[in-house]
Amino acid sequence: MTILPWLSALQRQLEPWPMAWPVTVLAALLGVAWLANFVTKKILLRGLHHVIERLSGPEHDTRLALRAVERLSNVVPSVVIASGLSLVPGLPAALVVLLQGACHVWTVATLALAASHAFDASNAFYERRPDARNKPIKGYLQVAKIIVFVLAGLSIVATLAGVKLLHVLTGLGAATAVLMLIFQDTLLSLVASVQISGDGRVRIGDWIEMPSQNADGDVIDIALHTVTVQNWDKTITTIPTKKLISDSFKNWRGMRQSGGRRIKRSIYLDQHSVRFLDDALQPRIYQFALLDDYLASKREELGQWNAQVAAVHPEPVNARRLTNLGTFRAYVERYLRTHPRINQNMTLLVRQMAPTEHGLPLEIYCFTASTAWAEYEATQSDIFDHLLAILPEFGLRVFQQSSDAMFMGLQRAQDCATPVVRG
Incomplete structure (x- = not known):
């Protein structure tokens, strides 16, 4: 027995009830739409999930791609309903147009959301590339999303207004200035x-x-x-x-790519501690192995100079002598030249800056071999720890603004030494 005679027999049986047959057809249409949705999501989508996961591999997240497909599957029931509404007898033409328009709005909105998820999945797939960090495409995809949603909105407006989309797009020409402002x-x-x-x-x-x-x-x-x-x-x-x-x-980024991070910091010296190398300092200074070549070259240079000057002006004030500050500056430079965590291929200098009310700045300018923050700070701290500790060996002092702690200590000592008179 074929389906059409069976439907004809069912229609004749429901003739005593005028609304029974339209309701039955409408219920059947909804049942077909539900069945189409069930088959799409439970069978087709599930099989597609397995295929995508197998092709992508377990190390990649496929949720964004699957979200786009799942969203796209919601179009199936609306298409079935919009196509079958004309088969339901007894429905007013205006109601059919309204319901078909609602289905069209749902379809357009669903397609726009599916396209949005597809763009997100494309961006996630693109970011797996090694060069994606240098050339991000997220901004372009967001522009594409805006265009898709604008077109979807215009299509929905055209459907609800009962006009063609082309007419709506033509009318937008007059509103271009307003849209550019928005x-x-x-x-x-x-x-x-x-x-x-x-x-x-x-x-x-x-x-x-x-x-x-x-x-x-x-x-x-x-x-x-x-x-x-x-x-x-x-x-x-x-x-x-x-x-x-x-x-x-x-x-x-340039600092990280260069392979060195700059150290630019000064030690402020007390200018009153700067003096010539005397007999008390020279034995200590000559013990530094890093200064052997410096002291040897300076002895030769100063010896030749002083020999020439002494022939005319033998007074000691006319002779050139080494200073503890110049010798310390030479020591710091050689110390940095031999430091394993200083980049020797980049600028390295130790220079004396203009004196200030805070002392005489001796600036260290160099680059560490590592750009990592923790290693940079550790290297910088180690260098200045050593330089501050070695300063007294050169007869130099760090300039530091005094506080009242010393005077308070003296005052306490005097108070303790003052005898208490008891009456």
């Missing part, structure tokens, strides 16, 4: 994203410093509108993408 930030961010991606001024993983935005840390995300920075105190700062074009900031 999407001004988006357009500026798009231009900034294209420029950032093109010249590579900011990449994911870069350490940037932007005081105007309270940002000082690593870039963890580059999007269309914002660049996300995780600061060193583990707080998160979002910077408008266009700010990276209009405002100044510091990118420390």
Whole structure:
């Protein structure tokens, strides 16, 4: 027995009840839509899940790709209902148009969301590439999302208004200026994203410093509108993408790529401790192995000079002599030249700066062999620990503003020494 005679017999049986047959057909349509949804999600999608996971491998996350497919599967029941509404007898034409429009709106919105998930999956797949950090595409995909959602919104408006999408797009020409004003930030961010991606001024993983935005840390995300920075105190700062074009900031990537991190720090010396090397200092100074070549060359140089001057002016004031400060400066330079954690291929110098009210600055300018923060700080601390400890051997003192601690100690000593008169 065929299906059509069976349906005809069922329709004749329901003739005493006028609404029974339309309700039965509508229920059957909903049942077919549910069945199509069940087959799509429980059978087709499950099999597709296994295929995608097997092709991607267990080390890759396939949830984003599966979300796009799952969202796309929601189109099936709406398409079935929209196609079968014309078969339901007795429904008013206006109601059929309304329900078909609702199905169309659902279909368009679902397709837009599925496209959004597909873009997210594409970005996740692209970020697996080694060069993805240098050329992020997240901003471009966000622009594509905006275009998809704008077109979806226009299609929904055209459906609800009962006009064609082409007519809606034509009418937008008059509103271009308004739309540019509304999407001004988006357009500026798009231009900034294209420029950032093109010249590579900011990449994911870069350490940037932007005081105007309270940002000082690593870039963890580059999007269309914002660049996300995780600061060193583990707080998160979002910077408008266009700010990276209009405002100044510091990118420390060059430091990391150079293979050395700069040390630029001064020791402030007490100028009253600077003097010539006398008989008391010379025995200690000549014990430093790092100064052997320096002292030998200086002895020869000063000996020749003084011999020439002494022939005309034999007074000691006209002779050249070594100073403890100059000798200490030579020692610091040789100490850095032989330090295993100092990059010897980069600039290294020890220079005397202009005296200040805080003392005489002796600046150490060099680069560490490691750019890691912890190793850099450890190397810098070790160097200055040694230099501060070795200063007294050269008869030098560090300049330090005095506090009242010494005077308070003297006052206590005097109070303790003063006899107490008891009446």
